[in-house]
Amino acid sequence: MNHSLTMSASKVLATLSIIMLTVVSLLFAGCSRDDDAAMGQQQDSIPLKVIITFDFGDGDVHNAFTRASLTDLAMSDMWVFDYMDGELKQTIHQTSGEANFGRLSMSLDYGGHSLFFVASRGANPTVNTDSKTIVWGSVRDTFHAAIDMDVKPAQALTKHVTLSRVVGRLRISATDVVPAEAARLMLQPSAWYYGLNYETGEAVASKSEPISVSIPASYAGTKDLNASFYTISGTEAWQTDVMVSLTAADASVLGAVTLRGVPVQRNHITAFSGGIVGAGRTIDVGSDDEWVEDPPVTW
Numbered sequence: 001m002n003h004s005l006t007m008s009a010s011k012v013l014a015t016l017s018i019i020m021l022t023v024v025s026l027l028f029a030g031c032s033r034d035d036d037a038a039m040g041q042q043q044d045s046i047p048l049k050v051i052i053t054f055d056f057g058d059g060d061v062h063n064a065f066t067r068a069s070l071t072d073l074a075m076s077d078m079w080v081f082d083y084m085d086g087e088l089k090q091t092i093h094q095t096s097g098e099a100n101f102g103r104l105s106m107s108l109d110y111g112g113h114s115l116f117f118v119a120s121r122g123a124n125p126t127v128n129t130d131s132k133t134i135v136w137g138s139v140r141d142t143f144h145a146a147i148d149m150d151v152k153p154a155q156a157l158t159k160h161v162t163l164s165r166v167v168g169r170l171r172i173s174a175t176d177v178v179p180a181e182a183a184r185l186m187l188q189p190s191a192w193y194y195g196l197n198y199e200t201g202e203a204v205a206s207k208s209e210p211i212s213v214s215i216p217a218s219y220a221g222t223k224d225l226n227a228s229f230y231t232i233s234g235t236e237a238w239q240t241d242v243m244v245s246l247t248a249a250d251a252s253v254l255g256a257v258t259l260r261g262v263p264v265q266r267n268h269i270t271a272f273s274g275g276i277v278g279a280g281r282t283i284d285v286g287s288d289d290e291w292v293e294d295p296p297v298t299w
Contacts, residue, residue, distance in 0.1 A: 075143075077125055079134070081116040081198055084109065088129055108151045116198045117145045119163055122230075135195035135205045139230040142167050144201045166201055168233040168264040172244055173226040173273035176255070180220040183249040185227050187211045189262075190241040193232040203232040212247075233266035240264060246276050 078101075080092040089109065094101050124137030136142075143163035172185065188210045195205030213227045245256035255277035263270055 074121070075119040075141075076121040077119070079116075079118045079127070079198070080106065081118075081129070081132075082106070082108065083114040083116070084111055089113075091127075091129065093127075108149075110151050110153060112148065112150050114199075115147050115149065117143075117147075117163055118196065118198050119143045131197075131204075132199045133195050133197050133204050137194075139167060139194055139232055141165070141230065142196065142232065144196065144198065146199070146201065164201075165267040166196060166203075166232055167230045168266050169269045170229045170231070170242070170262065170264070171226065171269055171271040172229070173271070174246070174276045175223060175273055176225075176246075176275045176277040178215065178219045178222055178225050179246070179254055179277060181248045182215050182220065182225075182246050182254055184212045184214055184247045185225065186243075186245045186247055187229050188243040188245070189231075191238075192240065193234075196232050201235070203234040205232075215246075231264060233264055235266070237263060237265040237268075244272075244276060 074096065076096045078092075078094045082089045082091070090106060092106055118134060120134075120136070120140065120142035122136035122138060122140045122142055126135045126137075127133075128135070142165070144166045145163040170187075172187070174185070188208075190208055191206045192208065192211070193203035193206050195203065197204050211229055215225065219225055239261045241258065241260045242262050243256055243258045246254040248254055255275075257274065257276055259272065262272075
């Protein structure tokens with residue numbers, strides 16, 4: 001029996017169904033003096049108001065969100081890390097449950113600042129400012145930006161910042177009829193990144209733990225089974241080996257396929273489709289470095 005597997009690594013750009021955070025505009029409105037300063041008293045900081053707008057869209061169709069009213073579209077956490085001369089001055093963290101989510105207020109001391117922005121809808125984040133990392137229990141869409149700015153007296157500040165996607169996405173589509181006893185779709189990677197260095201934007205915290213999603217009973221007897229898995233990805237494309245399997249409620253394996261050399265790159269989708277049920281198979285995937293075309297793989 002012949003099976004086919006096609007792999008595509010297409011950029012996630014302007015596709016509404018995939019949902020991309022295309023633009024994040026931050027309006028910095030600051031003044032260098034308050035009532036006291038107007039009477040000649042010098043200030044040593046500038047109040048800064050940050051208004052964040054998420055713009056999701058495809059072509060000319062756009063929808064703006066500044067809070068998580070639509071869970072599948074909006075971010076759940078936002079951070080701003082403010083550094084001066086390598087020293088952390090302040091950390092701003094907001095969650096989607098806050099009334100002012102997407103609108104930040106902070107004060108910046110006079111002098112040079114390095115500001116690092118992270119927006120994510122990953123689950124169970126842990127922030128470590130000593131290592132300058134955020135590690136998630138479950139990775140989902142995540143974006144990052146870093147800017148340098150110099151704060152001076154009597155200066156009006158306006159900044160526009162675009163946060164770039166820092167995750168790669170692996171999409172698995174099973175072409176088998178889903179067995180009635182199927183309970184979970186399992187992914188066992190040789191390496192998978194769960195963390196981000198918010199200063200450099202690089203991936204950290206590699207693990208090889210299994211990842212799984214439950215299969216609703218309504219999928220039994222259909223060929224509609226598909227799932228997406230996110231990993232933090234560095235600036236360079238990389239490869240990992242992945243075993244994909246279907247398991248029953250008692251953890252017995254109903255079928256598995258091992259994919260070797262799966263390409264992963266930030267802001268790209270790697271999509272696989274093929275049969276999983278039955279005897280185990282191993283497929284060497286591979287990819288060219290440019291990912292200009294979608295290389296077909298058959299087994």
